[in-house]
Amino acid sequence: MSEQWxxxxxxATWVRLVAVAELLPGALDSQxxxxxxxxxxxxxxxxxxxxxxxxxxxxxxxxxxxNATLSRLSHVVGRLADRGLVERFPCPxxxxxxxARLTEAGWxxxxxxxxxxxxxxxxxxxxxxxxEQVAQLAGITDAILDRLDPDGVMxxxxxxxxxxxxxxxxxxxx
Amino acid sequence: MSEQWxxxxxxATWVRLVAVAELLPGALDSQxxxxxxxxxxxxxxxxxxxxxxxxxxxxxxxxxxxNATLSRLSHVVGRLADRGLVERFPCPxxxxxxxARLTEAGWxxxxxxxxxxxxxxxxxxxxxxxxEQVAQLAGITDAILDRLDPDGVMxxxxxxxxxxxxxxxxxxxx
DNA sequence: TCAAAATAGTTGACGCGACAAGTAAATCTG
DNA sequence: CAGATTTACTTGTCGCGTCAACTATTTTGA
Numbered sequence: 001m002s003e004q005w006x007x008x009x010x011x012a013t014w015v016r017l018v019a020v021a022e023l024l025p026g027a028l029d030s031q032x033x034x035x036x037x038x039x040x041x042x043x044x045x046x047x048x049x050x051x052x053x054x055x056x057x058x059x060x061x062x063x064x065x066x067n068a069t070l071s072r073l074s075h076v077v078g079r080l081a082d083r084g085l086v087e088r089f090p091c092p093x094x095x096x097x098x099x100a101r102l103t104e105a106g107w108x109x110x111x112x113x114x115x116x117x118x119x120x121x122x123x124x125x126x127x128x129x130x131x132e133q134v135a136q137l138a139g140i141t142d143a144i145l146d147r148l149d150p151d152g153v154m155x156x157x158x159x160x161x162x163x164x165x166x167x168x169x170x171x172x173x174x
Numbered sequence: 175m176s177e178q179w180x181x182x183x184x185x186a187t188w189v190r191l192v193a194v195a196e197l198l199p200g201a202l203d204s205q206x207x208x209x210x211x212x213x214x215x216x217x218x219x220x221x222x223x224x225x226x227x228x229x230x231x232x233x234x235x236x237x238x239x240x241n242a243t244l245s246r247l248s249h250v251v252g253r254l255a256d257r258g259l260v261e262r263f264p265c266p267x268x269x270x271x272x273x274a275r276l277t278e279a280g281w282x283x284x285x286x287x288x289x290x291x292x293x294x295x296x297x298x299x300x301x302x303x304x305x306e307q308v309a310q311l312a313g314i315t316d317a318i319l320d321r322l323d324p325d326g327v328m329x330x331x332x333x334x335x336x337x338x339x340x341x342x343x344x345x346x347x348x
Numbered sequence: 349t350c351a352a353a354a355t356a357g358t359t360g361a362c363g364c365g366a367c368a369a370g371t372a373a374a375t376c377t378g
Numbered sequence: 379c380a381g382a383t384t385t386a387c388t389t390g391t392c393g394c395g396t397c398a399a400c401t402a403t404t405t406t407g408a
Contacts, residue, residue: 005292010300013308016315017299018218021195022241023322026366039394044192059357067196072395074358079394096356096403118179125191126184128317134187136310141190143302148197200396213364233387246365248388253364270373270386 024124031120036113041066043117045076046085046102050110055102058091062100067149085109198298205294210287215240217291219250220259220276224284229276232265236274241323259283 006014028040036043048065049055057065063073077100080086085106091097102110126134180188202214210217222239223229231239237247251274254260259280265271276284300308 004289006295006300009312010308013312013315014295014299016312016319017198019241020315020318020322021198023319024191024195027322029366041394060355067193069396070357071359071397075395078358091356094356094404098357115178121180121188124321125188125318126180128321129314133310133314133317134184136307137314138183138187138190140303140307140311140314141187141194143307144194144299145190145197147298147302148194148201215364234385243366244387245367245389249365252388265386268374268386272387 027124028117028120032113032117035116036109038109038113041068041072042076042080043113045073045080045100046106046110047114049086049100049102050107055107056099059098059100080106201298202291202294206287206291209290210283212283212287215242215246216250216254217287219247219254219274220280220284221288223260223274223276224281229281230273233272233274254280 025040032038032040032043038046044066045062048062049057059070059073059077062077063070066073068076077086077088081088085103087101087103088098089101091099129137199214206212206214206217212220218240219236222236223231233244233247233251236251237244240247242250251260251262255262259277261275261277262272263275265273303311
């Protein structure tokens, strides 16, 4: 049981992983801040809404898609609502619940900011990785997320916001 | 030039990578908060000091080793000093500079909190990855950091805090 | 059927980190 | 060798996120 410490390979890998986890969010934030006036988290919120049917999601579902606590999401959606990018309304089916819907202004914001963001992601990540490395990274992050998010909250199945009664499961891009 | 969007493989990988970058810091923070009363960043600060000769580093060198801005580090070291874990004193060689030194209490804090932290890292990362995946991850994070930190700030060479005049380059664990 | 528990979300307070501005010492330059 | 620039921080402010507490519904279960 020399399970007390890390091997030097593990340590070297760990130092780098921590550095990425520390620096990547900042890099995403600063590009989006500068070009779109959004934090990366705010971008994720409006982007997830933009892909949902009726551009609407329940807070809990939106929290799952953005890896956030309900509290954090509530604060952020409140601010986005103040800025007119999102609107909130009570869910008719469950009066405890709240739906968040992207406004037209919010949709425009997504449309105009997505290309720059994607370019930034490509620049920082996919341009420097080989296709094999991308596949490896998928496997690695998969394994880590299994531990980090054991209940699979962030891969929660789609929850219809205000069911139009029929329809099949919509596509989930991501 | 279909360089506008990501392939579906890239997108799936990206979503997971972002989730890891979002959730990992929280997992590290909460274990250390609970068991040692330290944030992960505070832990890194005292851990880096504990490995330095004389348990002392200049602020700039410490910032490089912890992937932080000088401003952030200055605030955190100030708080750690208030708590008696670290002390600051002017660098004799360069009167612009400040040295941070780990106190005995700070050293004790590192000694008592390191095993739990390492166990947590093993639990969340190395227990779920094969040795091949660890090697792959090292390559991947290396490539990404090249872009993220082009000037290699965080891999800055060791800077002696208060040179005892002779001596060879000390070991750098990490 | 009705109380207890779980679910869904909001709110307020507080602490940390980013940004901008400021200080002071060292270094470069004409 | 004096002014200008760079380096090395520090400090104040402001915004965001976490935590704990709270409200309001829905569900469970004796």
